[in-house]
Amino acid sequence: MLLTVEGLEVGFGAFSPVDDVAFSIDRGEILGIVGESGSGKSLTAIAIMGLLSRIGGRIVAGRICFDGIELAGLPEAKLRRLRGGRIALITQNPMTSLDGMMRVGPQIDQAARLHLGLDRRAARARSLELMADLRIPDPARVYDLYPHQLSGGMKQRIVIAMALAGDPELLVADEPTTALDVTVQAQIVQILVELVKRRGLAMILITHDMGVVAQTCDRVAVMYCGRVIERAQVNAIFEDPRHPYTQALIRCIPRRDMTRGSMQPIPGMVPNVANQPAGCRFNPRCPRVADICHTEIPGLRVSAGDHGVACLRADAA
Amino acid sequence: MSDLLIVDHLSRHFTNTGLFQKRQVFHAVSDVSFSLARGQILGVVGESGCGKSTLARLVLRLIQPSKGAVEFDGLDMATLSRGDLRRLRQRMQLVFQDPYSAIDPRYRVRDALLEPFKVQGVKLKSADATVASLLEMVGLSPALTHSYPHQLSGGQKQRVGIARALALNPSLVVLDEPTASLDVSVQAQIIALLNRLRESLGLTYLFISHDLGLVRYFCDKILVMYLGRIVEIMPNDAVPTHPYTRALLDSTFEPDPRQRRTITRLSGEIPSGYNPPPGCAFATRCPRVSDLCRTNLPALETISDHHQTACHHPLMNEMKSEVLQQVNTHESAVP
Numbered sequence: 001m002l003l004t005v006e007g008l009e010v011g012f013g014a015f016s017p018v019d020d021v022a023f024s025i026d027r028g029e030i031l032g033i034v035g036e037s038g039s040g041k042s043l044t045a046i047a048i049m050g051l052l053s054r055i056g057g058r059i060v061a062g063r064i065c066f067d068g069i070e071l072a073g074l075p076e077a078k079l080r081r082l083r084g085g086r087i088a089l090i091t092q093n094p095m096t097s098l099d100g101m102m103r104v105g106p107q108i109d110q111a112a113r114l115h116l117g118l119d120r121r122a123a124r125a126r127s128l129e130l131m132a133d134l135r136i137p138d139p140a141r142v143y144d145l146y147p148h149q150l151s152g153g154m155k156q157r158i159v160i161a162m163a164l165a166g167d168p169e170l171l172v173a174d175e176p177t178t179a180l181d182v183t184v185q186a187q188i189v190q191i192l193v194e195l196v197k198r199r200g201l202a203m204i205l206i207t208h209d210m211g212v213v214a215q216t217c218d219r220v221a222v223m224y225c226g227r228v229i230e231r232a233q234v235n236a237i238f239e240d241p242r243h244p245y246t247q248a249l250i251r252c253i254p255r256r257d258m259t260r261g262s263m264q265p266i267p268g269m270v271p272n273v274a275n276q277p278a279g280c281r282f283n284p285r286c287p288r289v290a291d292i293c294h295t296e297i298p299g300l301r302v303s304a305g306d307h308g309v310a311c312l313r314a315d316a317a
Numbered sequence: 318m319s320d321l322l323i324v325d326h327l328s329r330h331f332t333n334t335g336l337f338q339k340r341q342v343f344h345a346v347s348d349v350s351f352s353l354a355r356g357q358i359l360g361v362v363g364e365s366g367c368g369k370s371t372l373a374r375l376v377l378r379l380i381q382p383s384k385g386a387v388e389f390d391g392l393d394m395a396t397l398s399r400g401d402l403r404r405l406r407q408r409m410q411l412v413f414q415d416p417y418s419a420i421d422p423r424y425r426v427r428d429a430l431l432e433p434f435k436v437q438g439v440k441l442k443s444a445d446a447t448v449a450s451l452l453e454m455v456g457l458s459p460a461l462t463h464s465y466p467h468q469l470s471g472g473q474k475q476r477v478g479i480a481r482a483l484a485l486n487p488s489l490v491v492l493d494e495p496t497a498s499l500d501v502s503v504q505a506q507i508i509a510l511l512n513r514l515r516e517s518l519g520l521t522y523l524f525i526s527h528d529l530g531l532v533r534y535f536c537d538k539i540l541v542m543y544l545g546r547i548v549e550i551m552p553n554d555a556v557p558t559h560p561y562t563r564a565l566l567d568s569t570f571e572p573d574p575r576q577r578r579t580i581t582r583l584s585g586e587i588p589s590g591y592n593p594p595p596g597c598a599f600a601t602r603c604p605r606v607s608d609l610c611r612t613n614l615p616a617l618e619t620i621s622d623h624h625q626t627a628c629h630h631p632l633m634n635e636m637k638s639e640v641l642q643q644v645n646t647h648e649s650a651v652p
Binding site: 185 | 364365470471472473500501502503504505506508509512527528529530531533534535564565567568569570571572573574575576577578583586
């Protein structure tokens with residue numbers, strides 16, 4: 001496995017918005033991390049990137065092991081060599097990654113010059129190649145444009161080119177297509193999938209969109225209130241979901257064959273991080289809730305086919 | 318069924334007059350006509366900048382059209398005096414996309430819900446009873462009566478937005494991307510609520526969205542816009558004939574890993590509304606483009622009952638079966 005996360009707990013002051021998170025990913029694989037706002041999926045990405053200290057958080061417990069290197073507690077200098085190099089991040093809003101005052105081409109060059117030690121000319125040639133690879137029309141012209149001269153989809157391609165410039169092995173993509181129109185989203189998703197398969201990268205795709213997950217991922221981890229509540233192959237998640245939350249989540253997405261009124265919303269709402277229920281965090285909304293759910297925190301139990309479920313009543317249905 | 322809303326050749330352009338800029342005309346909505354029957358839900362779909370939000374504001378006459386007319390319940394809105402128009406607004410309401418900015422942060426829920434009555438000068442027998450019944454109608458706890466917007470979740474705020482829109486008992490509600498900023502489970506709750514309210518109150522909805530999957534689920538009729546123009550109007554269960562609608566449908570990710578499909582890649586850029594092409598606006602990206610499309614604007618033509626398309630080369634009968642097949646077969650895009 002290229003990356004293994006075990007028992008990860010992220011703390012902010014007295015709160016732990018991410019708790020006991022575990023998953024792994026290998027080269028050539030796409031792992032989807034799905035969840036709604038506040039599920040801790042983005043914080044998990046930030047923890048992997050070693051950027052928690054920048055937003056006032058810390059790793060309280062657990063391991064993040066990347067190709068034999070323990071990232072939790074790694075000194076900043078060593079993290080910096082990995083970040084943008086062997087591990088790259090693609091953010092939701094391209095303007096988080098782009099400098100609005102700088103032409104886009106040289107921004108792609110930076111990672112290659114820093115991490116691969118290329119000179120300016122070699123870095124430029126490499127950037128142009130990457131841009132052509134991402135189907136950016138007329139790369140030599142676009143190279144000299146500023147971000148504001150590009151459309152949203154084009155900006156996101158530049159961000160992907162920046163991420164690829166340092167020749168990464170692991171891509172962490174945090175909602176990479178959420179801000180884009182559907183036709184553009186479809187193009188970007190397809191580009192990302194092709195990259196992973198062709199270059200043998202590993203990609204962690206963080207999203208709230210079950211449609212994107214179904215169309216791209218090999219394996220999926222579903223998060224709720226800071227915990228992984230189910231983890232399985234993508235087909236198993238959609239055809240044999242075992243956690244009541246995963247089952248409910250799938251039922252509230254409109255599908256082509258549904259008629260009006262057949263969508264079943266989940267009652268209630270996601271609890272606040274400062275006010276989590278005791279026991280299983282889904283218990284106030286769960287149709288299968290029992291007494292034990294209020295006292296015991298379910299751990300992820302993994303059964304045949306590497307299908308893990310964190311539910312005390314998974315066999316009750 | 319009679320038509321509640323008739324929109325006739327509606328256009329709106331904006332003139333850009335910057336100090337050092339050349340005078341430019343932006344065509345936001347061009348020659349849009351449709352009708353909406355009482356009790357129906359019409360979905361308006363399109364990508365950013367296609368003019369769908371401008372259309373919503375034109376229908377409510379929050380902005381004036383450059384050309385064309387809007388008829389609401391038999392009344393031509395252009396002929397109404399300001400006072401009449403304000404009174405008419407009781408019957409047509411808007412729910413905004415962003416519940417965070419739609420409610421004044423200094424208003425408590427109660428104040429937000431009573432604001433429409435104040436604006437319209439409607440006297441209430443009991444303000445408390447009105448607030449309580451509005452909260453109940455949208456499934457909010459009476460405990461939230463004195464809360465401020467920042468104390469509410471996104472879903473709760475959107476429920477307040479809906480309650481406020483329904484306060485004056487409207488006939489038409491324009492919903493401008495009401496669930497775009499919400500999580501899927503909250504979106505499902507809001508859509509279920511809107512459906513229930515429509516049935517119990519006999520409402521008519523104009524539902525604006527970028528999500529064709531959601532529109533197909535929720536609406537009776539779908540209107541697809543591209544660069545300010547209607548490219549297709551069809552019943553929700555019809556097979557699209559316009560290549561753009563088809564591309565939108567292909568780009569919608571089905572939540573089913575067994576139905577992975579190769580996406581028809583649209584190349585080319587969307588033309589600018591400042592300088593719309595003389596022919597079909599989709600010609601720069603269309604896989605079925607011909608020379609005719611680049612020079613001649615296709616008119617919206619009826620191809621079957623309630624189904625109109627604006628295309629020189631629509632995907633017709635023989636193509637339809639192929640489309641259906643592609644929609645239904647399980648081609649694997651990713652090995």
